Amino acid sequence: MSETDTTFGDYGGQYVPEALMPAIEELTDAYERYVLGNEDGFMDEFRERIREFGGRPIPLQRADNLSERYDRDIYLKREDLLHGGAHKLNNALGQGLLAKYMGKERIIAETGAGQHGTATAMAAAHLDMPCEIYMGRRDVNRQRPNVFRMRLNGAELNPVDIGRGTLKEAISETMRDWATTVENTHYVIGSIVGPAPFPAMVRDFHRIISEETRRQAREQYGRLPDSVVACAGGGSNTMGIFADFVTDSPFSTAEDSNTAADADVSLFAVEAGGSSLDVDEKRGVAPNSASLSTGSEGVLHGARTKLLQDTDGQIMESHSVSSGLDYAGVGPELAKLVDDDRVTPVNVDDDAALEAFHRLSQEEGIIPALETAHALAFLETDAELGEFVVVNVSGRGDKDLQAALEETEQRDLPNAPSMGVFDE
Amino acid sequence: MSETDTTFGDYGGQYVPEALMPAIEELTDAYERYVLGNEDGFMDEFRERIREFGGRPIPLQRADNLSERYDRDIYLKREDLLHGGAHKLNNALGQGLLAKYMGKERIIAETGAGQHGTATAMAAAHLDMPCEIYMGRRDVNRQRPNVFRMRLNGAELNPVDIGRGTLKEAISETMRDWATTVENTHYVIGSIVGPAPFPAMVRDFHRIISEETRRQAREQYGRLPDSVVACAGGGSNTMGIFADFVTDSPFSTAEDSNTAADADVSLFAVEAGGSSLDVDEKRGVAPNSASLSTGSEGVLHGARTKLLQDTDGQIMESHSVSSGLDYAGVGPELAKLVDDDRVTPVNVDDDAALEAFHRLSQEEGIIPALETAHALAFLETDAELGEFVVVNVSGRGDKDLQAALEETEQRDLPNAPSMGVFDE
Amino acid sequence: MSNPAIDAAFTDGPAFIPYLAAGDPDYDASLEYVEALARGGADVIELGLPFSEPIAEGSTIQGAIVRSLQSGMTVDRYFEFVTELDVDVPLVCMTYYNLIYQYGNEPGPEPFVEQAAATGIDGFVVPDLPAEEADPLREACDEHGLDLVFIVAPTTDDDRLDRLVSLSSGYLYVQARLGVTGAREDVSTQTTASLDRLAEYDIPKSVGFGIKAGEHARDIVAGGADGIIVGSALVDIIADGYESDAPVEETAAELESLCKELTAGALEGAQQH
Amino acid sequence: MSNPAIDAAFTDGPAFIPYLAAGDPDYDASLEYVEALARGGADVIELGLPFSEPIAEGSTIQGAIVRSLQSGMTVDRYFEFVTELDVDVPLVCMTYYNLIYQYGNEPGPEPFVEQAAATGIDGFVVPDLPAEEADPLREACDEHGLDLVFIVAPTTDDDRLDRLVSLSSGYLYVQARLGVTGAREDVSTQTTASLDRLAEYDIPKSVGFGIKAGEHARDIVAGGADGIIVGSALVDIIADGYESDAPVEETAAELESLCKELTAGALEGAQQH
Numbered sequence A, B: 001m002s003e004t005d006t007t008f009g010d011y012g013g014q015y016v017p018e019a020l021m022p023a024i025e026e027l028t029d030a031y032e033r034y035v036l037g038n039e040d041g042f043m044d045e046f047r048e049r050i051r052e053f054g055g056r057p058i059p060l061q062r063a064d065n066l067s068e069r070y071d072r073d074i075y076l077k078r079e080d081l082l083h084g085g086a087h088k089l090n091n092a093l094g095q096g097l098l099a100k101y102m103g104k105e106r107i108i109a110e111t112g113a114g115q116h117g118t119a120t121a122m123a124a125a126h127l128d129m130p131c132e133i134y135m136g137r138r139d140v141n142r143q144r145p146n147v148f149r150m151r152l153n154g155a156e157l158n159p160v161d162i163g164r165g166t167l168k169e170a171i172s173e174t175m176r177d178w179a180t181t182v183e184n185t186h187y188v189i190g191s192i193v194g195p196a197p198f199p200a201m202v203r204d205f206h207r208i209i210s211e212e213t214r215r216q217a218r219e220q221y222g223r224l225p226d227s228v229v230a231c232a233g234g235g236s237n238t239m240g241i242f243a244d245f246v247t248d249s250p251f252s253t254a255e256d257s258n259t260a261a262d263a264d265v266s267l268f269a270v271e272a273g274g275s276s277l278d279v280d281e282k283r284g285v286a287p288n289s290a291s292l293s294t295g296s297e298g299v300l301h302g303a304r305t306k307l308l309q310d311t312d313g314q315i316m317e318s319h320s321v322s323s324g325l326d327y328a329g330v331g332p333e334l335a336k337l338v339d340d341d342r343v344t345p346v347n348v349d350d351d352a353a354l355e356a357f358h359r360l361s362q363e364e365g366i367i368p369a370l371e372t373a374h375a376l377a378f379l380e381t382d383a384e385l386g387e388f389v390v391v392n393v394s395g396r397g398d399k400d401l402q403a404a405l406e407e408t409e410q411r412d413l414p415n416a417p418s419m420g421v422f423d424e
Numbered sequence C, D: 001m002s003n004p005a006i007d008a009a010f011t012d013g014p015a016f017i018p019y020l021a022a023g024d025p026d027y028d029a030s031l032e033y034v035e036a037l038a039r040g041g042a043d044v045i046e047l048g049l050p051f052s053e054p055i056a057e058g059s060t061i062q063g064a065i066v067r068s069l070q071s072g073m074t075v076d077r078y079f080e081f082v083t084e085l086d087v088d089v090p091l092v093c094m095t096y097y098n099l100i101y102q103y104g105n106e107p108g109p110e111p112f113v114e115q116a117a118a119t120g121i122d123g124f125v126v127p128d129l130p131a132e133e134a135d136p137l138r139e140a141c142d143e144h145g146l147d148l149v150f151i152v153a154p155t156t157d158d159d160r161l162d163r164l165v166s167l168s169s170g171y172l173y174v175q176a177r178l179g180v181t182g183a184r185e186d187v188s189t190q191t192t193a194s195l196d197r198l199a200e201y202d203i204p205k206s207v208g209f210g211i212k213a214g215e216h217a218r219d220i221v222a223g224g225a226d227g228i229i230v231g232s233a234l235v236d237i238i239a240d241g242y243e244s245d246a247p248v249e250e251t252a253a254e255l256e257s258l259c260k261e262l263t264a265g266a267l268e269g270a271q272q273h
């Protein structure tokens, strides 16, 4: 994508109220200068902070027990180890710092699972900026620990009572705040969604995942992986780890630049299949969040992309056992890469994700986020993954303990641990 | 300490039932060969696993806002970023791996805050070993998320209903299990306590904290710190970060070896002052866990050390707002270093720790464990800390959210965030 | 290139442009309410086609949209509604771009515009469609003789303003203040500043966002506006009637009476200008 | 160097060595219970001084310790207890090292041993004191003519065994099985193996851990033991009496009767050996 292009093929664009356009122009300018141009050493400062505050580089770990199970070399990119417990901090810190460089006085953000909200709250405290987070009421209830964390970090939390009270509503409400406060406020959007330049900018803050993975794969395995697997809600962890496998990076050095062989790296974006891929047009409900697999082109939250919508174009309620994937849209860049057959969209259902949650916890000693569990569940596939597979462990499951236990109790999973000890 | 010495001056030793002594001899032998001698590349494998599975090296981060507050350069050693959320994994993984090298088939461990238990459960899953954890009933109740995590990782959890149901009782009960199963089981003790070789061995697995800190201090600040501050329960994070500042390390290269100047690094061990330093001899209760500051020499859990005990020698109930510091003993090596005036024992009370918990959360975007909050609270001291201070952030506070909120509610802290949003 | 019906609305004194969401709270009542606007003196009616993610609306209009969707509003029903509507006032369809984009067999705005024109719609306001993304809809509107009204915000700088004026037909929607729709107690000082800035442009300027009472209308028209746009204050009446189960005629009468107050205020303002 | 009273207990047939925690469930009742052991045929009595962290005890004896401490047992009261006790049987103090270590004005075991000797204690068993740490206590015992009994475990290898035998006086405490104290339903096969291994050593061998009934005592003595040590099975009687509020004499009688059964079992075993 050229620096001034706002689209990814037919996708992307800037479908926002005129009131926001000047801020978006200003942001585009800042993105080009600071992020792409490293003006005033912005990217150097970002990289230093994400290293010291965030804990990068993050290891690429061979999962011995999964490797044995699947008879392939399974490596885990351990974004769960990033400060806050998910990849989200890459972007939150990047945008927070950019807002500071732009002279903004306040940041706002939406959150679904609460991971982007906690990451933003942490970054805001670290950067000493006031911060307000919007979160759907339903998510406030199912991600309680993250709600506490945001408050502890000093962020204001605004529960959103509209609609079903999930990520979709939280984004809309944050846009409304922004439309009111745009002059002194930056909206730290939490995935590769929204109007340009957000999708490209958020990807570029997460690109460091891909950079590290390429280097580590070469150092530890002697070559690039055969496949890279990541879950996709909005798609930020997805594009974060895919970025440098898809196209040349503005940051990659000649030595590390992409070769023809990279096209051999298969990229799998694993969406939430929820309880079923079927939709209920009448009630406007999709019992899944698989917009890449089953959605159609449309315009939502500032961008043209693939969406879950009815024939009129009304946005459907999405559903997933994991709050962070529970969204009716997806990043426009991913939509484009799917159309181009560069990224393969796949999906796994709630049950399979929960099973994978328990599997990684028991077999590898890593409790993944329910979002991440979707990527892990895909390893059970028959698809051609090759010998050397990298899975992006986008986050840890501490936030999900309660939800995972409740959802597990409602099912008959083959590998659920008994929790009887608590009844004593 | 020479390789065969079991004591630290008057402290240490091996006060355990005869039934355990053969296992302790076997362990001493394994410690000397594998850990000190790197036989079969044990330490190489440990270092590789703690890097890839654990996420080392862990950053040393300048805390900009605290530095401004205290008008010194405050650096945080971010053990909260280690997999599992605390320094504990260094030791749990090290001992788990050692048990494997020794041909043991099962590991057991006690836990207080649940951090050592979760670290052990994670390490056991990673190493594919069966694992059982003992935890006092009171701690089971106040550290619920960690209880879930252990079960999710496939560990058995045995609540201990004896006494007050905290760490002391859990250790005793784990020793009883070990006395029964010693032939095929390794007891992964969770701090630098217990019979030799545990205190030295656990320190050596945590020594990597100190190694990294020295290197990072030199790289980032050009010299070693003026002071190093760490909380002390048993004292494993404490000796982990102190180790190479006290004496030459068996791992340190000539280039990095200690110089006379290291003696200028002040070492502060911050204990839990609880609600008061006074004790109630009659009821056998110390409303604190400050054994270095107020305890006396005695024998507990296999070692001679400083203890909270009555004049008869009965062990007192200790108390602290933080489960992980709530223990009547302390590592024998720390007791020795305190007697030698090499380590300064200090303490802060529950209130100050809670305030520091909120301070770091709000000002730096890092929610610390309540244990760690004690170390941070000590920064408010008048003591001579010098220009360049390193604080060991031994763990993150995710496990403490509920407890911290409840304890905060009972107090009138100047910096407590309002949690009103949840009542809506 | 602009639509004669809408042009006409601005020829004879200040234009009063009320907004309602079609189908709020249900199809039949909504027909009555929209007709009441006409009786109240509407020169143009902005007729909302409800979209599930109305990012530019405040809670009042969000409420209208929820009520309308829940009572079964769809795009096809909207066109039926327009056909059935018995008013002699130009209609501007206010909706979000995705509904326009999805309609018909191929994606893109043309099928929707064609159908809108056939049904008697005279123009569009699309709050999430800035100049940057407007070309396809602008073209379709031109082809079918419909106006496309752009919103000018307090944050719009001069370069953008030139572009918006050149793209806009019918009138300019002058956003009175930052934020989302919703009735307010006062007239924003941003409004006067905006109108001053716009004075040189030769296109009708209608001010919206927050106008609630006759005196606001008066002050805004006195400040140089050619029209006033009022939505939330009217929707509030419907919401109150719905909550209290008031008879439809009673609510319709209240709507008509507020419209009359606003029309009168605007007229008064025109005399002061 | 060993204590003549304890030596004497092994001269005339197998020794029966019951254990109770002093002060369980309270001081006065405990006096009665310990005296009942003597009436039941005890050759030596292991009298527990309760310690708050009894890492070698199973739940039965942990219960005894809790009851005793809660009813006010202290080290000084223990010595009073011993003084007041009206039995003509050698007493071995069973406790944990910290209590021995803390007693008196300077740390170290000597003051405790001195006081114990003065009070009429004949020896010690200290479950958390392995050979490695025993020198100071061994010396103090020698000085005051007291026995120090070491425990031999199923895991003890031959080198350690030599060392333990050389350090031990009075008798060897042969731990019948791995684990903690507690009554069991059967005799461990480890016991026979241990006794065979020990046969060559010229020191009385008393087997404990898990003995509950006369037939266990019989089989163990038949297997070569010189004495049997029984704790939890007796403590269970006290616990039951305490729970059911039974009169002290009734519980004492039960204790005496179980002691008699065990003594008889041991005698029978000696005849089979």
Ligand SMILES: Cc1ncc(COP(=O)(O)O)c(C=O)c1O
Pocket: A086, A087, A112, A113, A114, A115, A116, A190, A191, A192, A231, A232, A233, A234, A235, A236, A237, A238, A323, A324, A325, A369, A371, A372, A394, A395, A396
């Ligand atoms: C751990 C984790 N993974 C993945 C996601 C999905 O977001 P994205 O698709 O943008 O990576 C979330 C969102 O909250 C998350 O918390």
Ligand SMILES: Cc1ncc(COP(=O)(O)O)c(C=O)c1O
Pocket: B086, B087, B112, B113, B114, B115, B116, B190, B191, B192, B231, B232, B233, B234, B235, B236, B237, B238, B323, B324, B325, B369, B371, B372, B394, B395, B396
């Ligand atoms: C985060 C953390 N810090 C410190 C401690 C105290 O242990 P130690 O003194 O051995 O470091 C614990 C114990 O649970 C802990 O969880």
